[in-house]
Amino acid sequence: MSFKDFQLHQKINAGVAACGYTIPTPIQKEAIPPVLAGRDILGLAQTGTGKTAAFVLPLLQHLLKGPRKKVRALIVAPTRELAEQIHENIGQMAQHTGLRSVAVYGGVGKQPQIKTIRDGVEIVVACPGRLLDLLNDKAFNLRAVEVLILDEADHMFDKGFLPDIRRIIKQLPRDRQTLVFSATMPREIRHLAEDILRNPVTVQINHTLPAPTISHALFQVSKTKKTALLKNILTEREMASTLVFTRTKHKAKSLALQLQKAGFSAVAIQGNLSQSKRQQAMDGFRDGTFKILVATDIAARGIDVSGITHVINFDVPDTAETYTHRTGRTGRATRNGHALTFASHDDNKMISLIERNLGKKLARERLPVLVNEAGGHVSEEKSESFSRGIPSRKKPSTTGRGKNRSSKAASFDFGVGRRQ
Helix, strand or coil, X not given: CCHHHHCCCHHHHHHHHHHCCCXXXXXXXXXXXXXXXXXXXXXXXXXXXXXXXXXXXXXXXXXXXXCCCCCCEEEECCCHHHHHHHHHHHHHHCCCCCCXXXXXXXXXXXXXXXXXXXXXXXXXXXXXXXXHHHHHCCCCCCCCCCEEEECCHHHHHHCCCHXXXXXXXXXXXXXXXXXXXXXXXXXXXXXXXXXXXXXXXXXXXXXXXXXXXXXXXXXXXXXHHHHHXXXXXXXXXXXXXXXXXXXXXHHHHHXXXXXXXXXXXXXXXXXXXXXXXXXXXXXXXXXXXXXXXXXXXXXXXXXXXXXXXXXXXXXXXXXXXXXXHHHCCCCCCCCCEEEEEEECHHHHHHHHHHHHHHCCCXXXXXXXXXXXXXXXXXXXXXCECCCCCCECCCCCCCCCCCCCCCCCCCCCCCCCCCCC
């Protein structure tokens, strides 16, 4: 099947060709036809499956007919990065159509956003908080919206946005098409979907399973030795582009600083950064200035970097579905990817749930001899089987000097801060 089979307008097909799209992904193949037919959609798919194009392409087809320079479509996203990413994707796919979009989010001035909307756009891509600010200021209204799209709906629940979403929906026409896309489906999102969707088509593309191109490995290590293990792995392995997940923004900030001081080209992205510094960090990670990006789950939503070779769960995620979402950022577009997880004994239960979801055991890896901050060796921890609790008796291998260590620390401090 090719994109031409969707019978999209030639101006949209020109944008598809410019983006280099040839064969639709499963979510695109299943979602685009019912969206083109005007049906409401509940789409469940892991990250990296191409769901942005799955809703943008039929949306553009719909908007080609009808008035211009008025807000006819609203896309709501939980983070600034995701809103900007969707806006950029629309710009690429709509480049020959004359249709325009604007990204609306906090952390930057309101007036440029208001001016762009008033100059005439058909699509608003917005984060809930800033959107409500502009609506409350009466900068514009949603009375002409024909299509509502909620992207990453599960994460909007995580961030406490559901009350805001319901306030926004009250300002929309009842007669509209609604699309809800989510990587996971907690009960609250299921209820929201039931409330706002009319006789929806459900499209589910293995949303609980990571891509088959990803290898999965586990290190059993105490919390106090995770940083030493991370430095060792980054030094000894070929890791071109690595995304490291922590549970809190404080830890992301602290860990990135420790990696910088150790000579790695690392940067953190977390909620306290200004928009300009977040953008600098993301641009640096995309272009290879930074080989390592340390992020929380919230900050990582909207990260769209196709060449990520490794995902490291420095902290084990809270749910098995979050594990899928994290690891789905590597192994994209048929590339091989690697997911490494650092787990202490406290994480046994979650590891079991992750393995049940995967349908297989995570490959156990032995710990290397870890080097402490003073340059001496810390005592080796034995890598134990989660299933049996039997210590491994193999001797550790020694490590060499850094193959992948940056020659100097990153010269930028994107909100990583200094120790007090």
